[in-house]
Amino acid sequence: MEKPSNITRKFTVRVPAQVVANRFQRGLVEIQKTANLKGFRPGQAPISMIQKHFGEDVRHRVYHSLIDESYREALKENQVRAVGSPKIESPEHKTGEGAHDHAISEDKEFTYTATVEVLPEIDVKGYTGVSLTKTKIEVKDEEVSKILENIRNSQAELIPAAGGLVGADGKQSSRPVRTSDHVDLNFAGGLVTESGLDERPGMKGSRVLEIGSNTMIPGFEDEVVGMRSGETKTFRVRFPKDYHDKDFNDKEAEFTVTVNEVKEKKLPELNDELAKQMGYENVQDLQVKIREHLLKDETEQVEGKLRSDLIQAIIEKNAFEVPVSLIEAQTRALAQDWAGELKRQGVDDATIQQAVGKELENIRKRAEGQVRASLLLESIAQKEKIEVSEKDFEEELEKSAGSMQVEPQKLREFYAKDPGRKEDFMFRMRQDRVVKFLLDAAKIKVKS
Secondary structure, three states: OOOEEOOOEEEEEEOOHHHHHHHHHHHHHHHHHOOOOOOOOOOOHHHHHHHHHHHHHHHHHHHHHHHHHHHHHHHHHOOEEEEEEEEEEEEEOOOOOOOOOOOOOOOOEEEEEEEEEEOOOOOOOOOOOOOEEEEEEOOOHHHHHHHHHHHHOOOOEEEOOOOOEEEEOOEEEOOOOOOOOEEEEEEEEEEOOOEEEEEEEEEEEEEEEEHHHOOOOOOHHHHHHHOOOOOOOEEEEEEOOOOOOOOOOOEEEEEEEEEEEEEEEEOOOOOOOHHHHOOOOHHHHHHHHHHHHHHHHHHHHHHHHHHHHHHHHHHHOOOOOOOHHHHHHHHHHHHHHHHHHHHHHHHHHHHHHHHHHHHHHHHHHHHHHHHHHHHHHHHHHHOOOOOOOOOHHHHHHHHHHHHHHOOOHHHHHHHOOHHHHHHHHHHHHHHHHHHHHHHOOOOOEEEE
């Protein structure tokens, strides 16, 4: 075994000629048992005929089975923990370099090399006493008040905006449109050109528009402010330079808008009745629950950043090579997760593919950081003898079952169906314990 680098191992494997011959002969015999060749009864064709008709297929199988078995034996014998697939090279073939004929002679020694990535040997340094800064966790009264106001807005009633002028027909218009009003309007428009107005189908229609929501292009809603119901107005605005439809980028447009109706929000009073409608006992209970929710969110954000800063500090103190195969695997996992999320949001496949391709380099950087963090935490776990026992797993399973409101036995069955699930769960538990150990040993300064 050779060590080309800290993260690669190269094995030269020799399979004796007798082993090759025996395996080849065994393969022919297996096919002979069921072979149905013209002129022979099933299973009675001579080995020479079997070799003539099925020799290449047997050669293919022997080639791969010998590599699979001898490669696994080489890893075991040298106590190597490989990651990813090996690069196989023989006189007749190199991995990834086109088709090959599995040219293995049934009466000669078979020699090949296998180069594979391995987990790096990391002597972690500087992981205790890390200096960190943590934001003080507190919920301000203004934050609670903002949530309460959002609740009132969500329960608001839309009523006609009275207080307008009386027209010649005796009908009263609305008061002038203000920000936050809901305006029922018709609009028609087009692009301004030297030859006149180029009307576009997509620039015509009717809708109820909340003024200040920035639903329309910049400037449109500002022009509606001050109009009254029954009023028609023509104005010009310009499409943004980075508008999603390039045909409209930085083009001047003209719209004619007619306001049909103006409604304003009537906010409900903040009282016990409103709180009960929302599922709470009273206003005080609502305020307490809001504060608890905000505190939980802020705690998660602060603790998450603290954990991220801690790991980044340790990464910066420990340089090491990372197996490319691990980075590629994590990159694929992150890209698939993001693509799945976009799909659930209703984004089409072509747009998803374009978006993922555009962000692939950033995704890869995130993946490398996550792989580095994981390898470092595992190295610290080994060095500090931080482990997770079956008892620990069972206790955590009970907690998870309680928070998920399911029977613990259901979770046990879930993990029993696939051992990999349990391994992943215990892996995350161990990494969390390492982080807790590191945070307990860190020098954390709290800032307001």
